[in-house]
Amino acid sequence: MGYCFSDLTAACQDDWRAYIEHDFVRALGDGTLDQGAFRHYLQQDYLFLIHFARAYALAAYKSRTLADLRQAHEGLRAILDVELGLHVDYCRDWGIAETDLAALPEARATLAYTRYVLDTGHRGDLLDLHVALAPCLVGxxxxxxxxxxxxxxxxxxxxxxxxxxxxxxxxxxxxAMGAELEWLDARLAEVTPRRFNELVEVFRYATRLEIDFWQMGLDRAD
Ligand SMILES: Cc1ncc(C[n+]2csc(CCO)c2C)c(N)n1
Structure with a gap:
């Protein structure tokens, strides 16, 4: 007992590094990323953010305390009032109009990742849901x-x-990332080894789905 967030990344070290240091990320860093690949990523990320907002609504529903309810509300508000607006502006700078975003077909990698997070939240508790969201927020x-x-x-x-x-x-x-880490560290400190192993599996799947999301961008996969 007495786990913390870094025990999750340590338990999935290979997948975690493959996500953080993915070729898509390296090419963003040195500026060589194919612009069509980035545009494809941005378009799918718009759909991703909408489902991510739904996941915060699910977090509100799964909350047992007023503090958790407020935290979920704040996450939902941040995506709807800030992130999505910034994203739409940013897409416009990259030549993608809001009307195009609304009509996008969802790529399989977007579908798999977002529905995995939502399903994990539905079948599990608030901690399962936060662990499924962590590769996104902390990553x-x-x-x-x-x-x-x-x-x-x-x-x-x-x-x-x-x-x-x-x-x-x-x-x-x-x-925002620091606040999420604090919340996760406090919850993980109390879980049993058996529960921790369940959470590692959730974290590993979500991390792999993040890798697939980068790869979808590089391949411009639908
Ligand atoms: C595939 C994908 N994964 C993670 C993020 C990052 N992200 C999305 S929402 C959010 C927090 C909102 O309050 C963060 C950090 C992304 N944009 N796309």
């Missing part, structure tokens, strides 16, 4: 930090993806 913060430390990363106007990196290294985002 992107870690990716921004990892890119910052890599010698190949190009920053500023010379990298067309600089704004994307900046978004996830921002103080606001890093603070």
């Amino acid at each position: 992107y913060g870690e990716i921004a930090g990892w890119l910052k430390a890599q010698p190949f990363t190009v920053r500023g106007g010379a990298n067309p993806y600089d704004a994307w990196i900046a978004m996830y290294e921002s103080d606001d985002f890093q603070a």
Whole structure:
């Protein structure tokens, strides 16, 4: 007993590194990512965010305390009022109109990942759901930090993806990630070894689905 979040990443080290250091991420860092691949990723990420908002609504439904209910409400509000608006503006800069976003067909990788998270939340409890969401929330913060430390990363106007990196290294985002880590560490401190192993499986599947999401972008898969 007495687990914490880093025990989850340690238990799935190979998958976690494959996600954080994926070729898509490296190419974002050095600015060589194919722009069509990025556009495909952005389009599917719009659909991803909508389902992610639904997952926060599910977190509200699964809450047993007012504090957890408020946290879920804040997550839902942040996506609807901030993230999706930023995403639509950002897509416009990349030549994707909001009307196009609304009509997008969902790629299989988007479908698999988002429905896995929702199903995990439905069949499990609030901790299962948060663990399924963690590769998304914590992973992107870690990716921004990892890119910052890599010698190949190009920053500023010379990298067309600089704004994307900046978004996830921002103080606001890093603070949201820190709050999530605190919540997870407090819950994981109390779970049994058997329960921890169940949560590792949830975390591993969600991490693999993040890898597939990057790969979908690179392959422009539908
Ligand atoms: C496939 C995919 N995975 C993770 C994120 C990152 N992300 C999405 S919503 C959110 C938190 C919202 O409050 C974060 C960090 C993404 N955009 N796309």
